[in-house]
Amino acid sequence: xxxxxxxxxxxxxxxPGRRRGRRPRITPVVLVLGTVSLITDISSEMVTAVLxxxxxxxLGLSPLAFGALDGVYNGVSALVQLTGGHLADRxxxxxxxxxxxxxxxxxxxxxxxxxxxxxxxxxxxALERTGKGLRTxxxxxxxxxxxxxxxxxxxxxxxxxxxxxxxxxGPLAAFLILSVAADGYDAVFGVSACVAALGVIVLVLFVxxxxxxxxxxxxxxxxxxxxxxxxxPVRLREALALLRLRQLRALICCAALLGLTTxxxxxxYLLLQRRAGVGEEWFALLPLGxxxxxxxxxxxxxxxxxxxxxxxxxxxxxxxxxxxxxLLLWAPATPLLVPLVLALHGMFYAATDGVLPAALAGIVxxxxxxxxxxxxxxxxxxxxxxxxxxxxxxxxTWGDGPALAASAIGLLxxxxxxxxxxxxxxxxxxxxxxxxEQQGPL
Numbered sequence: 001x002x003x004x005x006x007x008x009x010x011x012x013x014x015x016p017g018r019r020r021g022r023r024p025r026i027t028p029v030v031l032v033l034g035t036v037s038l039i040t041d042i043s044s045e046m047v048t049a050v051l052x053x054x055x056x057x058x059l060g061l062s063p064l065a066f067g068a069l070d071g072v073y074n075g076v077s078a079l080v081q082l083t084g085g086h087l088a089d090r091x092x093x094x095x096x097x098x099x100x101x102x103x104x105x106x107x108x109x110x111x112x113x114x115x116x117x118x119x120x121x122x123x124x125x126a127l128e129r130t131g132k133g134l135r136t137x138x139x140x141x142x143x144x145x146x147x148x149x150x151x152x153x154x155x156x157x158x159x160x161x162x163x164x165x166x167x168x169x170g171p172l173a174a175f176l177i178l179s180v181a182a183d184g185y186d187a188v189f190g191v192s193a194c195v196a197a198l199g200v201i202v203l204v205l206f207v208x209x210x211x212x213x214x215x216x217x218x219x220x221x222x223x224x225x226x227x228x229x230x231x232x233p234v235r236l237r238e239a240l241a242l243l244r245l246r247q248l249r250a251l252i253c254c255a256a257l258l259g260l261t262t263x264x265x266x267x268x269y270l271l272l273q274r275r276a277g278v279g280e281e282w283f284a285l286l287p288l289g290x291x292x293x294x295x296x297x298x299x300x301x302x303x304x305x306x307x308x309x310x311x312x313x314x315x316x317x318x319x320x321x322x323x324x325x326x327l328l329l330w331a332p333a334t335p336l337l338v339p340l341v342l343a344l345h346g347m348f349y350a351a352t353d354g355v356l357p358a359a360l361a362g363i364v365x366x367x368x369x370x371x372x373x374x375x376x377x378x379x380x381x382x383x384x385x386x387x388x389x390x391x392x393x394x395x396x397t398w399g400d401g402p403a404l405a406a407s408a409i410g411l412l413x414x415x416x417x418x419x420x421x422x423x424x425x426x427x428x429x430x431x432x433x434x435x436x437e438q439q440g441p442l
Contacts, residue, residue, distance in 0.1 A: 026147075026151075026154065026155055026158050027146045027147060027155070029142055029143065029146040029207070029208060030143050030146065030147065030155050030158055030159055031158075031162075032202075032206050032207050033139055033142060033143060033159060033207060034158060034159045034161075034162030034163065035162065035202060035206075036102070036139075036199050036202050036203045036207065037139070037159065037162060037163035037166065037199075038162045038163060038165050038166040039166060039195060039196075039198050039199035039202060040102060040105070040166065040195075040196060040199035041163050041164070041165075041166025041167045041170060042166040042169045042170045042173060042195050043106070043109060043166075043170065043192045043193070043195040043196035043199065044105070044132075044166075044167075044170065044192075044196075045166065045167045045168075045169075045170025045171055045174075045287060045291075046170040046171070046173050046174040046177075046188050046191065046192040046195070047109070047112065047174075047188065047189065047192050048170070048171075048265075048266075048287065049170060049171035049174045049175075049283075049284040049285075049286075049287050049288075050174050050178065050184075050185060050188055050283075050284055051266070052066070052266040052269060052270055052283075053280060053283050053284075054185055055069065055121075056270070057280065058185070059118065059121075061118065062396060063392050063395040063396045063400075064392045064393055064395075064396040065118065065392075066266075066392060068388075068389060068392060069118065069121070069122055069125070076125075076126045076129040076130055076133065077129040077130065077132040077133030077136065077381060078133065078377070078378045078380075078381030078382045078385060079133065079378065079382070080129070080130050080132075080133025080134055081133045081134075081136055081137050081373075081374040081377045081378045081381065082371075082374045082375070082378050083133070083134070084097050084101060084133055084134035084135065084136065084137050084138060084370070084374060085137030085138070085141070085239075085370040085371045085372075085373055085374025085375070085377075086234070086236060086239050086370075086371050086374065088137060088138035088141060088370040089141075089234040089239065089367060089368055089369070089370045089371050090233050090234045090235075091233075092233075094138035094139070094141050094142045094370060095138070095142070095203070095207050095208065097134055097135065097138040097370075098134075098135040098138040098139045098142070098203065098207075099135075099200065099203055099204060100131075100134055100135070101130075101131045101132060101133070101134030101135025101136070101138075102131065102135050102196075102199055102200045102203055103131070103200050104127065104128070104130060104131030104134065105128050105131030105132055105135075105196060106131075106193065106196035106197050106199070106200050107131075108124050108125075108127045108128035108131065109128070109189060109192045109193035109196050110189070110190065110193040111124045111127075112124055112189040112192075113186055113189050113190060136373075136374075136377060137370045137371070137373040137374040137377060138370050140156075140357045140370075140373045140377075141369045141370035141373055142207070143155055143156060143159055143357070144357060144358075144360065144361055144369050144373070145366055145369060147361075149361040149362055150306065151306060152306070152357075152358035152359075152361045153301075153302035153303060153304075153305040153306035153310065153354060153355065153358040154299065154302045154303045154306055155302070155358070156302055156353075156354030156355075156357055156358045157298045157299040157300075157301060157302020157303065157350075157354050158298075158299055158302070159354070160294070160298040160302075160349075160350075160353050160354045161294075161295050161298035161299050164291050164294040164295045164298060164349075165291075165295055167287065167290075167291040167294070168288055168291035168292055168294075168295055170287075171284050171285055171286075171287045171288040171291070172285070172288055173191065174188050174284045175284045175285050175288075177191060178281075178284060179281075234367060234368060234371070238368065239368060239371035242364060242368060242371060242372050242375060243375070245363060245364075247363045248360075248363050248364065248372060248375070248376075250421055251356070251359060251360075251363070251376055252375060252376055252379045253379075253421075254418040254421055255356060255376055255379050255380040255383070256379040256380060256382070256383040257383070257414045257417065257418055258318060258380075258383075258411070258414050258415065258418060259379070259380040259381070259382075259383030259384045259387065260383045260384075260386060260387055260410065260414065261387060261407050261408075261410035261411035261414050262321065262383075262384055262387055262411070263325070263387060263391055263404065263407050264384065264387065264388045264391070265287065265290070265345075267388070267391055267392075267395075268324070268328075268341075268345060269283065269286040269287065271328050271400055271404060272286060272328065272337075272338060272341055272342075273286070274400065275328055275331075275333055275337065276333050276337045276338050277333060278338065286338075286342065289338070289339065289342030289343070289345075289346070290342050290345045290346040290349070291346065292346065293342065293343050293345070293346025293347055293350065294346040294349045294350050294353075296346075296350075297346065297347055297350035297351070298349075298350045298353075298354065300350075301313055301317075301350045301351045301354070302354050302355075302358065305351075305354075305355050305358065306358075310355045310358065310359055313351045313352075313355060314351060314352055314355045315415060315418075315419060316351055317347060317348045317349070317350070317351025317352040317355075318348065318352065318411065318415050319415065320344045320347045320348045320351065321344065321345070321348040321411065322408060322411050322412060322415070323344050324340075324341045324344035324345055324348070325404055325407060325408040325411065326408060327340055327341050327344070328341060328404060329401065329404055329405055329408065356376055356377075356380070357373055357376075357377075360372050360373055360376065387407070391403055391407060394406060
């Protein structure tokens, strides 16, 4: 997977009117979008934290049915990402598409109060994930376009850290609501809807508006400001032509390959509950452990990837996930099992979640950035969708242990295959309209 290893830093600004000194690595656009993601993730993770137990223990879903529904929850957004990314580039208005996505997700939260059957619940979750799919690529494109290439890892690390703060607070809020409310699940869904609406308001009021032509100052705080863009609207054929870039194809293939063996978070928490004997009243706090580690490591991992090579950090994250699988399979049920697995799970996300979008700054042209992000994100999400379905079927057929063992063996094989592709090597072409800068893998 060719993710730009260390992009060349932009030339120093010496022209008239330029401020001397180092330019800011983290722009206001990143911070505001991080705030929106923080608020939205509080809402989303409140639901995510209780959903597995609600579906399995309350509605009585089988592992196969839960795997199918979990696949819908995580897979629908993958298909919609392509639409959201292309429309954002075509309309040159990343904020509008991101706002529509955040708004749709917020509208779906109160509908969970009336979803008493699996079919209805699946429909609501599919609509909610449609909103996520619409917003992901435009949001990441705004972050990427407002940040110098050399600092992409750090910028996405900051955003993911703020996003994860919400992921940390969401399960905690769900735990507190379940402990005091009579109708606990309904209360969680209702509060989640109110918090999601607040995130939409912050986006509308504080995120810069319509994107225009990128200015020569790639670090401008407005991020979306510039002169009028005379470029014709991006056509679908132009977006699909990105697949001709060998670096991008390698990135897509490796993201999908590794995603095929990445067991979903919900299954990891259910397995950990069974192995360690975690009580149902504490289940909603398991995602909190992952989120704390993610929060602490997201920025350091992003900065480390910028300095030492993104392939090293990316592969290290998957090795951490493989270690978590091994612990779930063979480690004794000691008090240390829960914190060890959650720490490795959080490290996996810190080392991988921001690296993929950070890599595209040196591969995909600016006017197609959202489309490129959508292609990579869709390939990874679809692979994880297939993994959810396959893991649920394997659990129902063979049991949870053999299913996880198969996933661990698959992850080891996929990482072995992806390693040589990720390793820095010769430059294999650069996209049109990009400066001639040193490029390499991840």
